[in-house]
Amino acid sequence: MIAFEHVGKRYGGRFEALADINFRVERGEMLFLTGHSGAGKSSLLRLVMRLERPSRGRVLVAGHDLDRLHISQVPYYRRQIGVVFQDHQLLLDRDIFANVALPLTIQGVEPADAARRVRAALDKVGLLHRERALPIELSTGEQQRVGIARAVVNKPALLLADEPTGNLDPQLSADIMRLFEDFNRIGTTVLVASHDLALIARLRHRVLKLRDGRLVGDGEAA
Amino acid sequence: MSERQPSAERPRGAQKPQRRASGGGRAWLRHHRAMMSDSALRLVKRPIATLLTMLAIAIALILPAGLWLALDSARLLDAELDESATLTVYFAADVGESRAMDLAAEVGEQPGVAGTRLVTAAEGLADFQQTLGVDDALSQLETNPLPASVVVTPDATAPAEVQALSQQLQALDGVDEVRLDLAWLDRLQQLAALGQRVALALALLFGLGVLLVVGNTIRLAVESRRQEIEVVTLIGATHAFVRRPFLYSGAWYGLGGGALSLIILVLGGNWLASPVAALAESYGAHFALPSLGIGHSAFLLLFSTLLGWLGAWLAVGRHLADIKPR
Numbered sequence: 142m143i144a145f146e147h148v149g150k151r152y153g154g155r156f157e158a159l160a161d162i163n164f165r166v167e168r169g170e171m172l173f174l175t176g177h178s179g180a181g182k183s184s185l186l187r188l189v190m191r192l193e194r195p196s197r198g199r200v201l202v203a204g205h206d207l208d209r210l211h212i213s214q215v216p217y218y219r220r221q222i223g224v225v226f227q228d229h230q231l232l233l234d235r236d237i238f239a240n241v242a243l244p245l246t247i248q249g250v251e252p253a254d255a256a257r258r259v260r261a262a263l264d265k266v267g268l269l270h271r272e273r274a275l276p277i278e279l280s281t282g283e284q285q286r287v288g289i290a291r292a293v294v295n296k297p298a299l300l301l302a303d304e305p306t307g308n309l310d311p312q313l314s315a316d317i318m319r320l321f322e323d324f325n326r327i328g329t330t331v332l333v334a335s336h337d338l339a340l341i342a343r344l345r346h347r348v349l350k351l352r353d354g355r356l357v358g359d360g361e362a363a
Numbered sequence: 364m365s366e367r368q369p370s371a372e373r374p375r376g377a378q379k380p381q382r383r384a385s386g387g388g389r390a391w392l393r394h395h396r397a398m399m400s401d402s403a404l405r406l407v408k409r410p411i412a413t414l415l416t417m418l419a420i421a422i423a424l425i426l427p428a429g430l431w432l433a434l435d436s437a438r439l440l441d442a443e444l445d446e447s448a449t450l451t452v453y454f455a456a457d458v459g460e461s462r463a464m465d466l467a468a469e470v471g472e473q474p475g476v477a478g479t480r481l482v483t484a485a486e487g488l489a490d491f492q493q494t495l496g497v498d499d500a501l502s503q504l505e506t507n508p509l510p511a512s513v514v515v516t517p518d519a520t521a522p523a524e525v526q527a528l529s530q531q532l533q534a535l536d537g538v539d540e541v542r543l544d545l546a547w548l549d550r551l552q553q554l555a556a557l558g559q560r561v562a563l564a565l566a567l568l569f570g571l572g573v574l575l576v577v578g579n580t581i582r583l584a585v586e587s588r589r590q591e592i593e594v595v596t597l598i599g600a601t602h603a604f605v606r607r608p609f610l611y612s613g614a615w616y617g618l619g620g621g622a623l624s625l626i627i628l629v630l631g632g633n634w635l636a637s638p639v640a641a642l643a644e645s646y647g648a649h650f651a652l653p654s655l656g657i658g659h660s661a662f663l664l665l666f667s668t669l670l671g672w673l674g675a676w677l678a679v680g681r682h683l684a685d686i687k688p689r
Binding site: 216218248250251 | 389391590591594595597598600602
């Protein structure tokens with residue numbers, strides 16, 4: 142599903158964010174990406190989302206060589222990826238339903254079909270009863286779950302999450318991780334960047350460990 | 364409209380993420396409709412700001428449109444002048460009345476002559492007396508000093524051709540002099556050409572003004588929706604999708620500005636109408652201010668809408684490049 146081949150990323154020709162990263166992720170896997178802040182977790186995710194291009198090496202996702210993806214194809218590529226952000230990135234001027242529907246609106250899905258899928262996604266994260274609420278009326282944990290519903294509403298093959306539990310207490314964090322595991326069980330490949338080592342250790346999934354832009358560990362959490 | 368990529372060598376889910384084969388066009392239309400009303404709604408929600416922007420556009424449009432109207436009225440005048448671009452052929456003083464009639468017929472047969480009207484010596488004197496009101500002075504004269512003449516309407520109105528006809532008539536036996544006043548006609552045409560260029564220059568300049576007004580307004584709108592643009596770009600919106608609401612906003616601004624300028628032109632025209640009519644009356648002329656017809660009004664609206672759209676397009680293109688989380 143994801144393959145990094147000797148990937149390096151420099152910013153401004155000096156700062157080396159990532160150096161010689163090699164790993165493969167199979168379809169249907171769930172894994173964590175850890176490391177102290179500044180270790181390169183976000184850079185790695187940005188490469189997968191094709192927000193940036195590697196300075197060296199190749200990134201392959203779902204059969205696409207991202208470096209050879211034409212700029213006009215990038216939006217269509219991104220539609221295959223669901224992304225959960227640390228700060229949820231909801232649009233504050235529209236209600237929960239419209240926020241979750243956004244990826245479907247972008248893809249031009251029939252409204253009736255879209256409504257059905259939005260409700261299914263909201264039901265999955267347990268927020269079906271709040272579909273007419275505005276984001277600010279929800280708690281932080283609920284906002285994050287709306288963000289997850291938006292990320293999965295178009296059934297992406299790959300789900301990325303960047304510090305999804307960064308602002309949540311341990312109980313809510315565990316709930317969120319359980320949601321990711323549920324999506325993984327139905328075949329979605331899930332990659333979660335997190336520095337919540339205690340939580341990761343309990344979940345027993347593969348862990349990629351970054352330190353100063355290098356991959357220093359790849360295996361089940363110890 | 365979209366063909367699926369052969370996906371044999373690709374794993375499931377890796378097919379080219381195309382628009383769905385069915386309903387691609389319908390989805391596109393749906394989004395257009397949605398953005399058309401959504402952008403209008405956004406403008407209506409902030410009526411003062413919207414009205415001010417449209418007013419700025421309207422003012423920028425009024426000057427070239429008004430000048431164009433003025434030119435249009437001048438063109439009307441000049442159409443009347445074309446008809447009066449006649450030649451007057453004066454016969455020699457010794458040409459008698461019957462000879463004058465023969466000569467007039469001869470002039471009428473010349474190539475390039477559309478029509479003739481004979482003015483006998485006696486008629487000429489009567490005209491003269493009437494126009495100048497100098498009955499007394501002329502009645503002192505023992506003989507009529509005026510020659511007979513013929514007023515010739517030429518086929519062509521182009522100055523060069525009229526000039527040629529005049530030389531041709533001059534050569535006839537018994538013709539003393541051919542008069543035509545081309546110099547002022549020439550001048551008028553040059554003035555009209557100058558006016559057209561000024562109008563064009565103003566239209567370009569103020570059209571640019573409209574672009575800037577719309578562009579600046581849209582730039583602010585883009586700025587205020589920056590987060591939204593970033594998010595939709597991250598989850599797979601195309602450039603066209605992101606641009607669409609702003610293009611509609613620009614078009615609405617243009618349309619509104621155009622409509623306002625039409626209203627102001629009509630009101631202004633009514634306000635000026637009576638003093639202009641009174642002024643014309645005092646010169647014994649009948650003159651009404653021209654107004655934009657339906658065709659020209661529609662053109663003005665279309666043009667301003669297009670300008671608004673273009674201004675938005677330029678601004679959005681410029682600022683989306685900045686916003687791209689790339």
